[in-house]
Amino acid sequence: MCEKIRCSWAGDLQIYVEYHDQEWGRPVHEDNKLFEMLILEGMQAGLSWITVLKKRKAFREAFDCFDPVKVSLYDEEKIQELLANEGIIRNRLKVTAAVANGKAFLKVQEKYGSFDKFIWGYVNYT
Structure with missing residues (x-):
């Protein structure tokens, strides 16, 4: 059986190995998954x-x-709830950006039919 070759950054942490093997570098076309990545990438900044x-x-x-x-649709009450959630990154700017990005995401979907069509249009849908 051949051993899988991985990028060095994956290291040996199981969570990184799984991300590398199952997600990293793979095209995504599902709008909710694209929105998830938009939110998570925003949270990752810094x-x-x-x-x-x-x-x-x-x-x-x-x-x-x-x-x-x-x-x-998150309001100030929900934002406060998120800022109190110890399981996530509790940065007000990042949380409010997620809400603003949700609104912008919906506008893109409305205009282009899907976020997928919008984003993949920049690379001729390939």
Whole structure:
């Protein structure tokens, strides 16, 4: 049996190995998955990706499975709830950016039919 070759950054942490083998570098065309990555990448700014990966399950629960409609409707009460959630990255600017990104995401979907069509249009849908 051949041993799988991985990028050196994957190291031997199981969470990184799984991310490398199952997600990294693979095209994504599902809008909710694209929204999840948009939110997580925003949360990662200034931090290591492993920090976000370790909190991913908590993010999924806290942000209603990354449903852009629900996230776009978050009010100050929900933002306060998120800022008190020790399972996620509790940065007000990042949390409010997620809400704003939910609203912008929905506008893109409305205009282009899907976020997938919009984003992949920049590379001729390949």
